[in-house]
Amino acid sequence: MTPVADGVAMTLDALRGLAREKLRGAGLAPDHADAVAETMVAGERDGCASHGIYRLLIAANSVARGVVVPDAVPVVRSPASALVKVDGGGGFAQLAFERGKPLLIERARTCGIAAMAINHVVHFAALWPEVEALAQAGLVALAFTPSHAWVAPAGGTKPVFGTNPIAFGWPRPGCDPFVFDFATSAVARGEIELHRRADRPVPEDWGYDPQGRSTTDAAAVLNGAMRTFGGHKGSALAAMVELIAGPLIGDMTSAESIRADGGRGGSPIGGELVIAIDPAGFLGDAVADHLARAEAMFAAIEGQGARLPSARRYAARAESLRDGVVIPRALHDDIMALRSG
Amino acid sequence: MTPVADGVAMTLDALRGLAREKLRGAGLAPDHADAVAETMVAGERDGCASHGIYRLLIAANSVARGVVVPDAVPVVRSPASALVKVDGGGGFAQLAFERGKPLLIERARTCGIAAMAINHVVHFAALWPEVEALAQAGLVALAFTPSHAWVAPAGGTKPVFGTNPIAFGWPRPGCDPFVFDFATSAVARGEIELHRRADRPVPEDWGYDPQGRSTTDAAAVLNGAMRTFGGHKGSALAAMVELIAGPLIGDMTSAESIRADGGRGGSPIGGELVIAIDPAGFLGDAVADHLARAEAMFAAIEGQGARLPSARRYAARAESLRDGVVIPRALHDDIMALRSG
Secondary structure, eight states: OOEETTTEEEEEHHHHHHHHHHHHTTOOHHHHHHHHHHHHHHHHHHTTTTTTTTHHHHHHHHHHHHHTTTTOOOOOEEOOOOOEEEOOSSBBBBHHHHHHHHHEEEEEHHHHHEEEEEEEEEOOSOOOHHHHHHTTTOOOOEEEEOOOOOBBBTTSSOBBOOOOOEEEEEETTTTEEEEEEESSSSSSSSHHHHHHHOOOOOOOEEEEETTTTOOOOOHHHHSEEEBBBHHHHHHHHHHHHHHHHTTGGGGOOHHOOOHHTTTOOOEEEEEEEEEEEHHHHHHHHHHHHHHHHHHHHHHHHTTTOOOOOHHHHHHHHHHHHHEEEEEEEHHHHHHHSOOOO | OOOTTTTTEEOHHHHHHHHHHHHHHHTTTTHHHHHHHHHHHHHHHOGGGGGGTTTTHHHHHHHHTTSSOTTTOOOEEEEEEEEEEEEEETTHHHHHHHHHHHHHHHHHHHHEEEEEEEEEEEESOHHHHHHHHHHHHHHHEEEEEEOOBOOOTTTTSOOOBBBOOEEEEEEEEEEEEEEEEEEEBSSSSSHHHHHHHTTTOGGGEEEOOSSSSOOHHHHHHHHHHBTTHHHHHHHHHHHHHHTTTTGGTTTOHHHHHHHHHSSSSSEEEEEEEEEEHHHHHHHGGHHHHHHHHHHHHHHHHHOOOOOOEEEEHHHHHHHHHHHEEEEHHHHHHHHHTTOOO
């Protein structure tokens, strides 16, 4: 750890070691600590500070307050030939995904398409590491998860939906996968939180106050309801995420998750749906030819100066792999103050 | 056919009969004529005039100009246990979907999830009739199709994507399925066409002129590029539709489709991906309990005065089933002028 002007420079290996140590210190079982650390290091490495090592504090807090089962043992089973179901036992989602992934990949390759339900887990991370991992394995992947009911449907002003992200991964031979991962809410909830802390007004189209009126008061939106992105279309997608990653897999909707939280302010508890498709299923031995046609589309996007959704993350990654990362000093201090395991 | 003030009143059965007769007269084989007629009647019945009987003229024109193979025989096969692949042989998409549907339903029930690629078909209809049919069979359904390259990616101004609709269906016990179907473009292309005909300006955020400048000139947008809905999120979804209903299933991207059209102005030619999931796969004998939890979410949406995506269509349907429909006189005259089969 080298002190630099505005923070502490660390290699990714050193960061991983620190994260593992502190997550174990917080009481997480070693396999959970390792899986969670990997996700946080990936976020920090890719320049996503909000999903980076900062989440260590949130994770430690979730363990301390009993929101998460720190030594849950995920149980993987297959209720049908193209389905995988992982009971996460109330633990963090990462280990449950890791434990189910090999069977999901195997079933997608055997059946052509497969779906994995991850049930009864605590979510606090982005979905892109999961679809990226599947795309790295050569599969096309989709992932969905509800959160807490914070978002109003189009035409309404009361929260029903979570921020309900949709993530997608597409394998690209010889280069990083095409990946996107976005909330179906107009903005991330953390963005509104930052405005509240800075006492800055938010744009009127971000949300409603508890009385259902448009407002520029960030605190009022946090207590009222956020809006979906893209009007009725974003609202329809948010509803879809609730349904397919909630009732379809026998897990909580965002409304049920926030009720279960009972005001503790914990991370969303519930499920996640992951769908994986093997290109070889439809394409046989012509996979390479057809993936090349996808590359032509990417070239048409980048050739006019537009950016692919994952481009900024991959650029940050290349830099971090070469130079390491710099952790803001205050955050580093907070992390160092946590007990080590 | 009863003349009324502004058009011709018809029962749905009479409309179906007329559509079949005129589609056969246009040269479509009887099984294609029946399948296409059913889609048009459904559009008219549900108050979607732009996807209603008006499309008869477009379909007849597509046959006359050799864009579609009028007597194509769809070939259904299963390249993997959870995959169905229908070669539409250059015919309209409807019959290919109908022919593949029973096997898709069977595989979804056996494997838990299944995907169907419909290849080498001409598209001119909405996707909701297909996801609704699957939801009526108790399955959760998703459908995607590219179109012609008319839409610019976020950050660019040149067309790469089609209007690339996404459709979703969810079964609701004892009532019509929850269904949505929307273009990932900011508006439907037909909407811009209507502005052009009426010589009305379009909002600046609908598209770009051929030089890549924002414009309010509808004709310039039609010759330039439309925008996606929802900024970079809608753009990411449009890219996903291109990939999973194009290269993934060995079929054309929107850029390839418009190149293949070669300026004839025909309907998009290419493929479609349909995914079907059996709720019983994950839920076993608890399906009813979990579908009831979805109903609680719908109630939370409707209880605050917001509308479900399909509500307007179902209201129009109830009225049409009771009272029939009224076809605008000019359209009726144009249809009657077509040869009968």
